[in-house]
Structure formats: structure tokens, C-alpha cells
Amino acid sequence: MRTLHLVWAVTWFNTKMLLMSEFFVLTTFITPLIFATLAFFLFQLGGGQSGQTLLYAALGSGMMGVWSTTLFGCGGAIAWQRWEGTLELLVNAPTRYDFILAGQTFGAVILGFYGIGTTLLWGVILFGMPLTASFPLLLPFALFCAVLSLGALGMLIATTFVLYRHANALGNLLEYPIWLIAGLLVPLATLPFWVRPLSWVLAPTWGMDAIRGAALGRDIGTPLFAMLMCVVLAVIYYVLSRIALRYVLYKARREATLSLQ
Amino acid sequence: MPATQPQPAGAPPKGAAIEAIDLVRTYRTHLGVLRRKKIDVEAVRGVSFAVERGQLFGLLGPNGAGKTTTIKMLITLLLPTSGTARVMGFDVVRDTTEVRKRIGYVFGGDRGLYDRVSGWDNLKYFAELYGVDPALQDQRIAALVEMVGLTPRIKEKVEGFSRGMRQRLHIARGLLHDPEVVFLDEPSIGLDPVGARELRQTVKGLVDAGKTVLLTTHYMFEADALCDRIAVINDGRIVAEGTGADLKSAVANRTIVEIETFGVTPDAVERLRDDSDVVAVNTEERDQSEILLVQSDKGAQITQRLMGLLGDTRIGKVVTREPTLEDAYIDLIARTGSGDEAARAASVSV
Numbered sequence: 001m002r003t004l005h006l007v008w009a010v011t012w013f014n015t016k017m018l019l020m021s022e023f024f025v026l027t028t029f030i031t032p033l034i035f036a037t038l039a040f041f042l043f044q045l046g047g048g049q050s051g052q053t054l055l056y057a058a059l060g061s062g063m064m065g066v067w068s069t070t071l072f073g074c075g076g077a078i079a080w081q082r083w084e085g086t087l088e089l090l091v092n093a094p095t096r097y098d099f100i101l102a103g104q105t106f107g108a109v110i111l112g113f114y115g116i117g118t119t120l121l122w123g124v125i126l127f128g129m130p131l132t133a134s135f136p137l138l139l140p141f142a143l144f145c146a147v148l149s150l151g152a153l154g155m156l157i158a159t160t161f162v163l164y165r166h167a168n169a170l171g172n173l174l175e176y177p178i179w180l181i182a183g184l185l186v187p188l189a190t191l192p193f194w195v196r197p198l199s200w201v202l203a204p205t206w207g208m209d210a211i212r213g214a215a216l217g218r219d220i221g222t223p224l225f226a227m228l229m230c231v232v233l234a235v236i237y238y239v240l241s242r243i244a245l246r247y248v249l250y251k252a253r254r255e256a257t258l259s260l261q
Numbered sequence: 262m263p264a265t266q267p268q269p270a271g272a273p274p275k276g277a278a279i280e281a282i283d284l285v286r287t288y289r290t291h292l293g294v295l296r297r298k299k300i301d302v303e304a305v306r307g308v309s310f311a312v313e314r315g316q317l318f319g320l321l322g323p324n325g326a327g328k329t330t331t332i333k334m335l336i337t338l339l340l341p342t343s344g345t346a347r348v349m350g351f352d353v354v355r356d357t358t359e360v361r362k363r364i365g366y367v368f369g370g371d372r373g374l375y376d377r378v379s380g381w382d383n384l385k386y387f388a389e390l391y392g393v394d395p396a397l398q399d400q401r402i403a404a405l406v407e408m409v410g411l412t413p414r415i416k417e418k419v420e421g422f423s424r425g426m427r428q429r430l431h432i433a434r435g436l437l438h439d440p441e442v443v444f445l446d447e448p449s450i451g452l453d454p455v456g457a458r459e460l461r462q463t464v465k466g467l468v469d470a471g472k473t474v475l476l477t478t479h480y481m482f483e484a485d486a487l488c489d490r491i492a493v494i495n496d497g498r499i500v501a502e503g504t505g506a507d508l509k510s511a512v513a514n515r516t517i518v519e520i521e522t523f524g525v526t527p528d529a530v531e532r533l534r535d536d537s538d539v540v541a542v543n544t545e546e547r548d549q550s551e552i553l554l555v556q557s558d559k560g561a562q563i564t565q566r567l568m569g570l571l572g573d574t575r576i577g578k579v580v581t582r583e584p585t586l587e588d589a590y591i592d593l594i595a596r597t598g599s600g601d602e603a604a605r606a607a608s609v610s611v
Contacts, residue, residue, distance in 0.1 A: 002392075009389040013382070020377045085372025092338050093390040094361040094438070100390065253340045256288060256333075 003099060010103025015111060018073055027072055028111050032065030032119045039185060040127050051130035052216055058123040059215060060185045062116030063208050066150060067178055069115060073108020074154035075171035078161035088258045091162070091249060098155070098245055101162075105154040109147050116211075133215045135223065142214040142223055145230035146207030152237035153203040159244040163252055184208055203237070206230045276350055278442050278473035279312040279335060283344035286330050304330040306497035307344065312475060312490075314441075317468045319488035320477045323594055327497040328477040329368075332446050335475070336366050348442055362392070365440035367431045369450035376420040380411060380430050383419060384437060391438035405433040409463065425456035432463060442473045449478060461487060481587035491586075493593050500597040505586050512556065512584040512592055515540060518564055520553040521577030532570045538563050543591050550577060556588065 018024045039057035081087040090100050123129035133139050160170060179185060181195055182204035188196060199205045206229040213223030252258050286305040292298045305327040312318040322328050333339040335346055337357040345352065351359040375383050381402065388398040406415045409429035414422070422430065428448060435443060445464065449457045457480070464487055467474055478484055484491055485505045492502040501508055522529075525544075530553065533542045538559045545552040557563050568576060 005395060006389055009386070013378075013386045013389075016382075017375060017377060084375065085368075085370075086375060088338055089373055089387070089434075090390065092336065092361060092366075093387075094358055094392055095390050250340075253338065256339055258338065 006095060006099055007103045007106070010100050011107040011110070014073075014077065014104045014107035018077065018108060018111060024069075024072060024076075024111075028065060028069045028115045029118055031068060032062050032115045033122045035064050035185075036061035036119045036122055037126075040123065040129075051132070054123055054127055054129040055120075055132070056212065056216060057185070058119050058129060059116065059212055060208065062113075062119035063146075063182075063184045063204060063211070064179050065115040065119065066109065066112035066146075066207075067182070067184070067204050068175055069112030070105075070109050070150050070154045071157070071171045071175055073111065074105045074158040075161045075168050077104055077108065078158055079165070079168045082165060082258070087162070091252070091258055097249065098242055101155050101158055101241070101245070102151070105158060106147070106151045109151045109154060112150075113143060113147055134217050135214045135220055138214040138220065138223055139211070142210035142227055145210055145227040145234075146203075149203035149207055149230035149234040149237070152234040152241070156237045156241040156244065159241055159248050162245075163248045163257060165257065178202060178204060181205075182208060200229075201233070203230065203233050206233060276347075277311040278314045278316070279310075279318070279346075279348055279475060281311075281331065281335065281344070281346045282309050284308045284331060284334055284341050284346055285343040286327075286334060286339060287342045303497055305334070305341075308494065308497070308499055309344075310492050310499060310502060312473055314473050315468065315471055316489045317464070317474045317476060317487055319484040319491040320475060320494055321479075321481070321484055321491055321590060322477075322494035326494045328494055329446055331494070332366070332444050332475065332477065336364055336444055337361060362438070363441045364444060365435035365438065365442070366444040367428075367435040367446065367448050369428065369447035371424060371427055374419050374427060374430060374434075377418060379417055380406075380415040380419055380422065380426075383430065384415075384433055387434050388437045393438055401437065401439075402433075405436055408466075409433045410459065424451045425453060428452060428456070428460070429463075432460070436467075440472070442475070443467055445474060445476045447477050447479065449480060449483060457483070481585065481590055485586040493590060495594050495597050498597075501593050508589045508593075509584060509586055512589045515556045515558055515584050515588075517582050517584050517588055518553075518555040518557065518567060519578075519580040519582065520555065520567065520571070521579070522551050522553060522571065523549065523575040523577065525551050525553065525571065525574045529571050529574050532572075533567060536563075536566070536570060539567075541592055541595060543595070554588065554591075556584070556592065 036058050039061050040054060043053050043057050078087065081090065091097055093100070120131060124131055157171070161168065181191070181199050182202050183191070183199060184204060188199055188205070206226045209226035210223050210230055213226055217223055284305055285303070285307055288302045288304055290300055290302055292300055308327065308331055320328050320331065330339065334341050335348060335353055337353050337360050340354060347353065348360045349363045353360055375386070384402045384405070385398060388402060393401055406412050409432055411426060411429055411433065414426065419427065419430065432448065449460050452460060461483060464474060464476065476488065488505065490502065490504055491508060492499050493508070494500070530542055530544060533539055533553065533555060538557050540556040540558060543554040545554065555567055564579060564581060568579070
């Protein structure tokens with residue numbers, strides 16, 4: 001109970017901090033709208049004018065925003081804390097650092113998913129997109145599983161930010177390729193076969209499949225399997241991030257990198 | 262130095278509150294861009310001391326002497342390259358969580374706070390991280406805010422706080438979980454005189470409340486007024502340890518002749534140094550003048566001779582006084598430091 005209270009408190013505090021960053025607000029709420037607008041026009045040019053195609057594009061655009069938010073919220077926040085001099089205080093608190101990191105990460109990811117909502121609203125208002133779902137009761141669970149897996153992946157990525165002060169360069173590098181590899185805008189089937197194993201180990205792939213499956217799918221098996229994969233990946237990412245954190249925190253104490261700006 | 266056995270988690274620890282035994286810390290850094298060359302810098306070279314419970318222990322030393330590195334090893338932020346250290350009986354390398362539960366630390370300066378939220382929100386967040394019972398958090402924060410005198414402004418964003426207010430907020434943060442041992446690393450840096458005096462009262466209050474405090478400071482009068490024991494660290498080594506009176510006793514038989522000069526030449530200062538009755542000469546640069554601090558075993562009787570040695574130099578006020586802790590400190594640094602530090606100690610800009 002104490003742990004849940006702690007994670008919630010960290011999540012809430014970091015959500016508040018992120019909402020005070022103009023750059024983050026722009027990334028989270030405005031950028032997906034621009035992606036969605038571009039996608040709507042591109043799909044229309046390609047002849048896909050049906051409501052389902054628009055919803056497909058809107059969800060993909062929203063998810064692109066979620067991924068950007070995850071990278072910025074997890075990595076950027078740590079770089080920011082390093083700059084503010086609070087990273088040392090957090091790492092040195094008597095609380096387990098993975099709980100703190102989890103709270104920070106989920107704060108960012110949850111805000112990112114709020115961006116999906118604004119994208120859908122944008123599609124409805126400007127493009128007349130119908131807001132329907134094949135399995136409406138499954139959709140909240142699909143969203144939850146996607147948050148879980150993206151949050152855990154964010155934690156794993158964030159461990160590198162704790163150690164290396166210039167790791168935000170890695171964060172920037174990961175943004176666009178994952179949009180492609182995870183099939184957020186272009187279906188995975190259109191990508192070369194050798195890319196697919198990479199897609200399978202990425203949370204956004206399954207998160208996207210779960211949400212699109214619940215919203216647009218024909219059989220319930222696809223979103224259910226994607227949700228299961230989200231949970232499995234979340235567990236794997238969390239275990240890996242725990243192992244990585246032990247090493248990273250030891251190395252940071254040995255090499256005195258926590259206070260470097 | 263007696264070493265206590267490590268205590269199992271949760272067991273009441275015995276012995277000194279803080280023990281450092283032959284602590285060494287080396288940093289690896291690089292030179293050059295294309296042909297990078299690794300070099301090892303020894304920041305701390307075998308530091309040993311012990312702080313008894315309830316004691317206020319001062320660690321004095323010039324910039325780069327190894328004070329902050331020593332503190333960072335003691336609070337588990339850095340691993341020692343060699344040597345051991347214990348806080349309340351717990352090893353700082355192995356028992357990090359136990360050590361962290363028992364310590365609070367405050368670093369001087371502007372960093373270490375979330376500027377965009379209020380002081381209260383900062384404290385609330387850290388109270389959570391430091392494991393303060395949620396039911397007691399508000400009460401505890403309110404009491405600490407009152408203690409550091411921030412009550413009227415605590416709901417404002419930290420970005421609008423003055424340096425003194427930030428420093429007081431840092432102190433409140435460091436005490437949130439009621440730690441047994443408090444590390445204060447140059448807490449009065451940048452504070453105005455009133456703020457510094459309030460801070461000293463706060464620090465004294467901590468010791469009165471039974472806490473063990475390790476304080477680093479550049480202000481000798483602060484150390485002299487507050488500390489039960491003082492260690493002087495220079496070039497990564499403890500060069501003297503004792504009470505303020507012990508340290509002053511090294512220069513107790515000396516007299517300090519303070520001579521205000523206007524445009525004194527290095528040659529004139531050298532002539533003073535070469536005098537057989539002069540032990541040391543330090544210069545303080547002021548805006549329009551210099552103060553020569555001449556240490557001598559001969560009392561005030563050499564004053565006339567010193568003025569003669571200064572030749573044509575224009576002389577202002579001349580004062581003879583007893584040595585202070587600062588004189589003892591400067592003497593120690595000049596005697597024990599590397600060439601650069603000795604030169605800096607001999608010529609202090611004010």
C-alpha cells in the first residue's frame with residue numbers, strides 16, 4: 001500500500017511538472033494533431049476515405065505522439081533533473097529508485113495517452129471521423145495494457161539517461177524509427193520481413209495492435225493476444241530495467257556521473 | 262582509530278555516529294579531444310576521522326581540498342576507491358538504504374530544488390521519497406517551514422525565492438525524515454549576514470536536539486563558534502584535527518600584526534618574509550589597499566622594524582592582535598598545501 005502511495009505521489013508530481021513545460025505540452029497535445037492532419041490528407045489522397053481508415057490514421061498518429069511523449073517524459077525528465085541538481089537527491093533517497101522511476105515514467109505515458117483523446121476529437125470535429133469501436137468494452141483494457149507496456153519500456157530506456165548525461169541524443173534517435181518499425185502509421189505488412197522481429201519486441205507495436213484491434217478489429221483474438229503481449233513485454237522490460245538499474249546506479253556511484261550536467 | 266563492527270539491519274548501532282577510515286577517492290578524467298588520454302585525479306587521499314554522536318564536527322578546507330567528495334562518500338553518493346566508512350554503524354558501500362534512512366544532507370547553492378512548483382510541493386514530494394508517514398507529512402512540513410522561517414512564502418513557486426530562502430528550503434528538506442545525522446556542505450554559501458546568522462542558530466538547534474552534524478564551511482568564525490571539533494583538510498588529506506582551541510594553540514604564541522598598505526611591492530613583502538623574527542606573511546587584497554598579516558613570535562615589539570622593512574610603501578592603519586582560527590587555518594594551508602594552494606593561502610583576495 002505504501003509503495004502504491006509512493007508511485008502515485010511520484011506520478012502526480014511529475015505529471016504536474018511536465019504540464020508546466022511548454023515544450024512537453026506542445027509535444028503531447030499539439031504534435032499528434034499535426035501528425036493526424038497530415039495522415040488524414042495522405043490517406044485521403046491514397047483513396048482511403050472511409051471512417052475506418054480515418055480512425056486507423058488517428059489512432060496511429062495518437063500513438064506516435066504517445067511514443068514521443070514517452071521518450072521525452074522519461075529521458076528528458078531525467079536530463080532535466082540532472083540539470084536542476086535533483087537527480088542525486090532522488091537516487092540517494094531511502095526509497096527504491098525503480099519505484100520513483102516508475103512513477104515518473106507512467107506520469108509521462110498517461111499524459112501521452114491523453115493526447116490520443118485530443119487526436120480523436122480532432123478527427124471527429126475536422127474530418128467527420130466516426131467514433132466507433134468494434135469491442136468498446138475491451139478498449140479501456142487495451143489502453144491500460146498499452147500504457148503498462150510503454151511505461152515499462154520507458155523505464156528501461158530511462159536507465160541509460162541516469163548514467164549518461166548525453167543520453168537524450170539516443171532518445172531523439174529512437175523517435176522516428178520506432179514510429180515506422182512499430183507500424184504506427186504504415187501497416188507492418190508493408191515493411192521488409194527482417195524488420196518484423198524488431199517490431200515484436202517493441203511495446204508500441206503490441207499496444208497499437210491492441211487498441212486498433214479493439215477499435216477496428218473483426219475478431220476479438222487479435223486484440224486479446226496483443227494485450228497479452230503487452231503484459232508479457234511489460235514484465236520483461238521491468239525485470240530488465242531492475243537489473244540495468246542495479247548496474248547503472250553502481251556505475252554512477254563509481255564514476256561520479258550523477259552530478260554532471 | 263577504533264573500528265566498530267557493522268550492525269545488522271534494524272539493530273541499534275553502537276560506536277561513533279560517523280567513521281571514516283583511510284578513505285581514498287580517485288576520479289578518472291580525460292585530456293585532449295582526438296587523442297584522449299586518461300588521467301587519474303586523487304581527490305581524497307586517505308582521510309580518517311570519527312564524529313561522536315551529538316557532536317558538531319567541522320570539516321574545513323580550501324576549494325578542491327576534498328570536502329565535498331568526502332561528504333559524498335559518507336552519504337553513499339560516491340563509492341570510495343579504497344578505505345571504509347560507517348554512518349551510525351552502517352557501511353556506506355554495502356548498507357546504503359540503512360545509511361540513507363538515517364541521514365539528511367544539504368548542499369549549498371541554488372540547485373537541488375524543483376523551481377516550477379511551490380516550496381510546499383517540493384517538501385511534500387521529498388517527504389514521500391524519504392518515507393515520511395503520509396498522515397504526518399503536513400504536520401512535519403509545517404513545523405520545519407516554521408523553524409526555517411519560510412511560512413509566509415512557502416506556497417509560492419521556488420523560482421521566485423532568494424538564495425537565502427532556497428537555502429532554508431534545502432535545510433527543511435534535509436530534515437524531513439528526522440535524520441539522526443545531518444551533513445551540511447557549505448550551507449551558508451551566498452547567504453547575507455542576517456541569513457548566515459539565522460542559519461547558525463538553526464544548526465545549533467539541531468545539535469541541541471541531539472543530532473550529529475558534519476558541517477563544511479569556509480567561514481572560520483562560523484566553525485569556531487559552532488563546532489565541537491574541527492578537521493582541516495587540504496589536498497585530500499586531514500592536516501589537523503581538534504577543537505578550535507587546539508588548532509589555535511598552534512599559533513597561540515604568535516602575534517598578528519595587521520598592516521594596511523597602499524601599493525605594496527612583492528619585493529617589500531619578500532623583505533618581511535626574510536626577517537628572522539617573522540614566521541609567515543599573508544596578504545589580503547582589498548579594493549584600494551592591501552592588508553599584510555604578519556605572524557611573529559616576538560609580539561608587538563617588531564612593529565617598528567616591519568614598517569622600516571616596507572621602505573617607501575604608503576602605510577595606513579597598523580593593528581596588533583591575538584591570532585584567530587582563520588590565522589591558524591591559513592598557516593596550516595600554507596604549510597601543508599601544494600605549491601598553488603600555499604601561494605593562494607599566502608595571498609588572499611577579499
